[in-house]
Amino acid sequence: MxxxxxxxxxxxxxxxxxxxxxxxxxxxxxxxxxxxxxxxxxxxxxxxxxxxxxxxxxxxxxxxxxxxxxxxxxxxxxxxxxxxxGRVGGLRLDLRGLSDFQRDVLTAAGSIPRGEVRPYSWIAARIGRPRAVRAVGTALGHNPVPLLIPCHRVTRADGDPGGYVFGAQAKERLLLDEGVDLAGTRELAEANVFYLASDTTGIVCFPTCHNARRITARHRRGFRTLADAAKAGYRPCRVCRPAA
DNA sequence: TCGGTGGCCCTTA
DNA sequence: ATAAGGGCCACCG
Missing domain, CATH: 3.30.160 (Double Stranded RNA Binding Domain)
Structure with a gap:
């Protein structure tokens, strides 16, 4: 060059x-x-x-x-x-040349706070393409600016961290470094729990949502699906937005 | 419980 | 232009 x-x-x-x-x-x-x-x-x-x-x-x-x-x-x-x-602050990114879809995916990924994760399907729902879950994965795989747009905070619905441009082990390292309790979420997943709710607030969250992490043990309730939680009278957290 | 599998949809060759 | 394939997901046995 x-x-x-x-x-x-x-x-x-x-x-x-x-x-x-x-x-x-x-x-x-x-x-x-x-x-x-x-x-x-x-x-x-x-x-x-x-x-x-x-x-x-x-x-x-x-x-x-x-x-x-x-x-x-x-x-x-x-x-x-x-x-x-992992805090981008005012750093400018040059995202020209990406498709609208890719930009939407990256923007949504960029909204995931440090220390938290969201499933691929969440991104798909957020950008108005609930079925494009797999395409979300490919788009994140082409993220031109990993770390700056935190695609490592997008994980699989089954509790596994999933793939990463820089390798799965790098993804885990980054998440642990950011304070994500990977062992905890894996334990929950093994017990078929993918959402956490508080019976005092009636709100259901993603497990890594900062609101979910403050629920005291005696008031914590786990759910496998959002539908289960809704049936039990819980409404989705407006911060982590487990529903589209 | 886990592995297989079809569905989905955007991108690239 | 079209077909294959990917950082997925839900369901089935």
């Missing part, structure tokens, strides 16, 4: 062009530490466009984005903390 003729041509063009033109065409890349090891991150003047793990960054970037690349000495502000803590 260092000897890219297209890149050289564009650089030459830019020399005579208005300030900033080149930056509108090219992307910059930089290596960054993260909770799952070293990453290569590409960004444009619109924000972070691509987060890559492992080898083959340049080839994959070229295939997916077809933009020239130049190395950068300095990360965009906020990127370092976003990667370390």
């Amino acid at each position: 260092t000897q890219d003729p297209l890149l050289a041509g564009l650089a030459a063009l830019a020399a005579d062009a208005p300030e900033g033109l080149y930056d509108r065409i090219a992307a910059r890349w930089i290596r960054m530490p993260s909770r799952v090891g070293e990453l290569t991150v590409a960004f444009t003047d619109h924000g972070v466009a691509y987060v890559h793990h492992g080898d083959g960054f340049a080839a994959t970037f070229r295939k997916r984005f077809g933009r020239p690349l130049v190395e950068s000495g300095r990360p965009p502000s906020g990127l370092m903390t976003a990667l370390r803590t």
Whole structure:
């Protein structure tokens, strides 16, 4: 990529062009530490466009984005903390070139708070495509900016964390790091419990919802389905929104 | 209980 | 343009 003729041509063009033109065409890349090891991150003047793990960054970037690349000495502000803590803050993302469906999926995934998880089917319901559950999985598998858009917080309905672009073990590590009680949710799943309710409030939540975690043991009730909970008189939490 | 399986639907080759 | 296949899910035996 260092000897890219297209890149050289564009650089030459830019020399005579208005300030900033080149930056509108090219992307910059930089290596960054993260909770799952070293990453290569590409960004444009619109924000972070691509987060890559492992080898083959340049080839994959070229295939997916077809933009020239130049190395950068300095990360965009906020990127370092976003990667370390999982809190994105005001960091800008460049999500151009994605389909509406993909953008909808990623936006919904981005709404899952740190320390919590939601099923793939929840995303599907939230974006108004309740049957596109599997397509949600593929879209998340193509998330160009993992960690920054927390697709690792989307897990399978059966309690298994499910797959991840950077590997299932990385997903588990991230979730544990964020305070998700994976052992606890697995135990619940084994007992066929996928929702938790409080008999004092009459509200039913996803188990990792911060509201569900505060239910005291004597008032906690578990349900296998939302329908079961509704039948017992519980209404869905307005924060974690277990129903569409 | 668990593995198989059909359904679903978006993307890519 | 069409067919295959994917970070899934619910149901069946």
